[in-house]
Amino acid sequence: MARVLSLFRPQPVLALVSRYKPASCQMSMDSRARDVFTAAVEAVQPDAVVRQSVERKDDSVLISGRKFTLKHNLHLVGFGKAVLGMAAEVERMMGDHLVDGVISVPHGIQQTLRQHGKSHLLPKENSKIQVMEGAKHNLPDEDALRAAEQIKQLAKGLTEKDLLLVLISGGGSALLPAPLPPILLQEKLDVTRRLAAAGATIQELNTVRRALSVLKGGGLAKYAHPAQVVALILSDVIGDPLDLIASGPTVTSEVWPEEILSILERYKLLSCIPASVKDVLQKQSRKEKAEEWDASGHVLNVVIGSNSTALERARLRARDLGFHPVVLSPGVCGDVRAVSRLYGLLTRFACSPEEPPAEVAAEVLRLGPDVGVQSWDLCRTMQELGERRAGGSGTTCLLAGGEPTVELTGKGRGGRNQELALRLGLEWRGLALPPNGPVFLSGGTDGQDGPTEAAGAITDAGLCAEAQAQGLDIHQFLTNNDSYTFFSRLSSGKRLLVPGLTCTNVMDVHVLLFPSASNINKG
Ligand SMILES: Nc1ncnc2c1ncn2[C@@H]1O[C@H](COP(=O)(O)OP(=O)(O)OP(=O)(O)O)[C@@H](O)[C@H]1O
Ligand SMILES: O=C(O)[C@H](O)CO
Numbered sequence: 001m002a003r004v005l006s007l008f009r010p011q012p013v014l015a016l017v018s019r020y021k022p023a024s025c026q027m028s029m030d031s032r033a034r035d036v037f038t039a040a041v042e043a044v045q046p047d048a049v050v051r052q053s054v055e056r057k058d059d060s061v062l063i064s065g066r067k068f069t070l071k072h073n074l075h076l077v078g079f080g081k082a083v084l085g086m087a088a089e090v091e092r093m094m095g096d097h098l099v100d101g102v103i104s105v106p107h108g109i110q111q112t113l114r115q116h117g118k119s120h121l122l123p124k125e126n127s128k129i130q131v132m133e134g135a136k137h138n139l140p141d142e143d144a145l146r147a148a149e150q151i152k153q154l155a156k157g158l159t160e161k162d163l164l165l166v167l168i169s170g171g172g173s174a175l176l177p178a179p180l181p182p183i184l185l186q187e188k189l190d191v192t193r194r195l196a197a198a199g200a201t202i203q204e205l206n207t208v209r210r211a212l213s214v215l216k217g218g219g220l221a222k223y224a225h226p227a228q229v230v231a232l233i234l235s236d237v238i239g240d241p242l243d244l245i246a247s248g249p250t251v252t253s254e255v256w257p258e259e260i261l262s263i264l265e266r267y268k269l270l271s272c273i274p275a276s277v278k279d280v281l282q283k284q285s286r287k288e289k290a291e292e293w294d295a296s297g298h299v300l301n302v303v304i305g306s307n308s309t310a311l312e313r314a315r316l317r318a319r320d321l322g323f324h325p326v327v328l329s330p331g332v333c334g335d336v337r338a339v340s341r342l343y344g345l346l347t348r349f350a351c352s353p354e355e356p357p358a359e360v361a362a363e364v365l366r367l368g369p370d371v372g373v374q375s376w377d378l379c380r381t382m383q384e385l386g387e388r389r390a391g392g393s394g395t396t397c398l399l400a401g402g403e404p405t406v407e408l409t410g411k412g413r414g415g416r417n418q419e420l421a422l423r424l425g426l427e428w429r430g431l432a433l434p435p436n437g438p439v440f441l442s443g444g445t446d447g448q449d450g451p452t453e454a455a456g457a458i459t460d461a462g463l464c465a466e467a468q469a470q471g472l473d474i475h476q477f478l479t480n481n482d483s484y485t486f487f488s489r490l491s492s493g494k495r496l497l498v499p500g501l502t503c504t505n506v507m508d509v510h511v512l513l514f515p516s517a518s519n520i521n522k523g
Helices: 002-008 013-020 029-043 046-053 083-097 109-115 142-156 185-197 202-211 219-224 257-266 275-283 286-291 307-320 336-351 358-371 375-390 416-429 463-469 474-479 483-493 517-522
Strands: 054-057 060-063 066-069 074-079 098-106 129-134 163-168 228-234 299-305 324-332 396-402 439-444 456-460 508-514
Touching (some): 046 083, 083 163, 098 142, 336 508, 358 375
Parallel strands (some): 074 098, 098 129, 228 299
């Protein structure tokens, strides 16, 4: 009896709390960071973004508040790394109304999707959509050229009764090459390759591509005229600039030959551009282009997914996992050295036992322009982290996104996400941080970080000690841009992030988890 009664004796509150604490609290910080990243990627799956932005109602379709009548008049074209899944979903939703389609997608993607059990992202067996693979290694080639020609022909044959859906995602520029004659594909490729190798930004690169192309810079929409054109865009460029994502085939843009020449001059490429390119630039007078045609009323461009979409889902997931989420910005860019420095400084606001000195805030603000983050966002973030630390609040999850860059000096294997994680591990070395945190994850939402099998990596304050114990010299790996080899060797690759092919791309996501402030104050 005494034994039975003891079962009903009130238990110490702490014992109950620990027995019934939610699963999230029992997960390690590392697993929770991975979980938040997975949620971010799920939010921008190609089929999901189409379902969320396109509504089928009987014989019409609603997109961005506009209604389009369906009368077996729907045609589809697409180009980019994520458009296969987008196209499959459009076909499922539109049924018989879809007349035909052509999409240009990366080489080998259909087989890879089948191998990864992602057949739901493939068009059905007897699909009306012709899938054309090309652009091996993300470079325009003859296969992509043929696909671009097919897309052009489909657009050219449309009438005012037709509706053309254009699916656009990252990688679209390489998958839709159509050089303006007399420029040859190889010549255009040489120019863009040289620019990229010299460090040109995606803005500069795509400004040049637009000027040398038949279909980019609004050319595709022009071919489809007088049909109604609706472009559904999954953005992989910071700020979602419509004219730059995949070089804007549905966005009319003026070409200023002087601008193109000054970009080429900036990278010391003026002397080596082919005569055909000079020829085309000479012929393009701004006045002629501007007067060419007016797309208003015929073209609707809608961004249906972006880095912000991914960050918003990550925010909700972090909250469900027991964190207080703080979103810094979806536009983090600049050299990974500056970005890791920024995150190192922000860590001091969240994790130092005392308020960091004023110089730390001043340095954060100085870094702002280098990393593409507004002072307002930096101040808001520092304030929130500082208040939570001072108030002894619970765990915090800082989220950001964007696309930092790496200056390649070595010949190793790596990517900007792995290099960022490695550099932040170094930043944390000198700080007195609590043993149970912080943790940082950096991952490419496309599942691939540079030419490696990983999407990114996870780091914590113990990284340097772990590397030293295993005889790995971090500085040597960084000098050789060999972050993938480093993380593969360190503790059998346990800090690598390897989600496999994700079938989407909205740049990178950064997840920075800070431990409970009460632990910090005690520590
Ligand atoms: N060894 C390396 N270490 C660090 N970064 C590298 C290394 N090799 C390549 N990179 C970086 O990887 C990037 C290219 O990677 P990736 O193929 O993922 O391209 P991307 O810019 O994400 O393209 P997309 O937007 O089409 O996905 C470049 O920024 C390049 O500087
Ligand atoms: O295709 C491209 O141009 C890049 O991925 C940017 O959208």
